[in-house]
Amino acid sequence: MNLDTRIKFRHLLCFLEIARHGSFAKAADAVSISQPAISKTVKELEGLLETRLFERGKQGVELTPAGVRFMRYAGPCVQALRDGVRTLRLEEHQAPQVRVGVLSTVESQLMPQVLGLLHARHEALVISVATGPSAYLLSQLHVGDLDVVVGRMTDSPQIQGLLFEHLYSEAMTLAVRPGHPLLASQPTERALINHYPLVLPLAGTTIRKHADSLFVQCGIELPGQRLETLSPTLSRRYVQTSDAIWVAPRDAVRLEVAQGELCELDLGVNEPGGSVGICSNAALPLPLPAQWLCDVVREVALSYRR
Template sequence: MNIDTRIKFRHLLCFLEIARQRSFAKAADALAVSQPAISKTLKELEEILAASLFERGKQGVTLTAAGVAFMRYAGPCVQALRDGVSSLREGEHEAGQVRVGVLSTVESLLIPEVVRRLHQRHSALVVSVATGPGAYLLGQLRVGELDLVVGRMTDSPDIQGLTFEHLYSESMSLVVRPGHPLLAAGAAALGQLGDYPLVLPTAGTTIRKHADSLFVQCGVTPSRQRLETLSPALSRRYVLSGDALWVAPQDAVCLDVQRGELVELQLGVQEPGGSVGICRNSALALPLAAEQFCAVLREVAEAYREGLFS
């Protein structure tokens, strides 16, 4: 069957922006048009497709089953056109580019090494890295704004319909600054954990569940003084400036511990954490630069698993 020529680029942009923002008002702002214009454009698309693409609710709009099915093709279609236009701009076709969403679990150690090795091997390569909560990054991947997302995300409901490749499993660590009072407390340290401020991943994230599990295993009620953030830089600076405890993924603090800048508390319990890996949208063909990124990422992850890289 031929493509219905009534479907225009603006219809696809409108659909994708509503799906991304989960709000007609926010989609209108993002596209710099009025909300009635957004509603009219979507209505035109739904009439052409003879299907309802969104359900309205108190929490915003969500994709219907038909909307999810259409998303699988609309996102890659728009991104392919964008890539085609970009490839013809002067000079841009000579350099590859990969757009990667990076969760905090791999931001500090794994990704810098991957980028370093890539730039050693390729004279013209742009690695564009986006950070943020897993739900946001997976949403960007779903609509074709990112080529890959790397990190710990298998427990997220937003991964449904995407493809995940396991790289390694990683545990959580509880770290403090050198000279922290708990380091001299010995066996009593476990009972004193609730007396100090905490640095935790943002509530509602996959990694937060593993952080909370560590305290459950210890049988300790966590402190109500908390800094909740996904930023390793902010977490590190706050912990070094006082007596806070940081529940962190192992590779976020590995180098700090090796250099003696942070110290891991040995509690006799371990939270195994989750699976770190690569997530991609299988409906969208990976550009060559993204394939190269994946190859080096697998190489670095293998060295990490075997203890050869740190």
């Protein structure tokens, strides 16, 4: 029997939902079936493929190497079918749409510039923006729910099997409110850093790894009083109204520093920073609206690189 005829849409859909949520229970809720039913469906698919697609671990359900390879094709396949159905159901004059994942590293400065130029050049364009940790956004890109992801993500294991285009390197910096006690002496006395609350990216994220690397390089021990968040808005407001220190990508505070609303601490080192770029799914051609977005991202990023 031809293997292709035995693999059904429900097999692929259940597989992708489990990969997306990392949980059989959450995936079952997403497709509105029972957990035993979704487990049976995945077992059928593994039998047809003659390989294990998932392993249960301490953090939930994880893809096996075979599962990762299969997802590179299953995700675009299901998304292509959805797109085909959507084109038949949408009205003739439906506005084009691009779905982009935006990491916190570019949420405050680069992307607002990009979105402004895009809407200035295209009268009818719907831009759907998803935010969150790189692991989450890249998983959405893998299964075809996003067209591209923009930001700093090269250290994320989920980037395997995807295409990454480097745009520019972005260093980390320490930002404080004007009048902060540590501004009294420059370069900043590093031993005093851990006397104040720190605002850091969430543990385990790509940007947090760069923040930790900066502190190791400077020989600074993390204080016990920390706020961990990926929200630039919350971080900015908290630092502006307290003596907290924000460990942030320079892009996130560039505008506030230029306007005198925040100040940078001088640690006396030049941290090379991470690679900011565009990530796309190699197995799925970019729709035309996504190509428009990528062109504008490259244009704006050129000024950052300079």
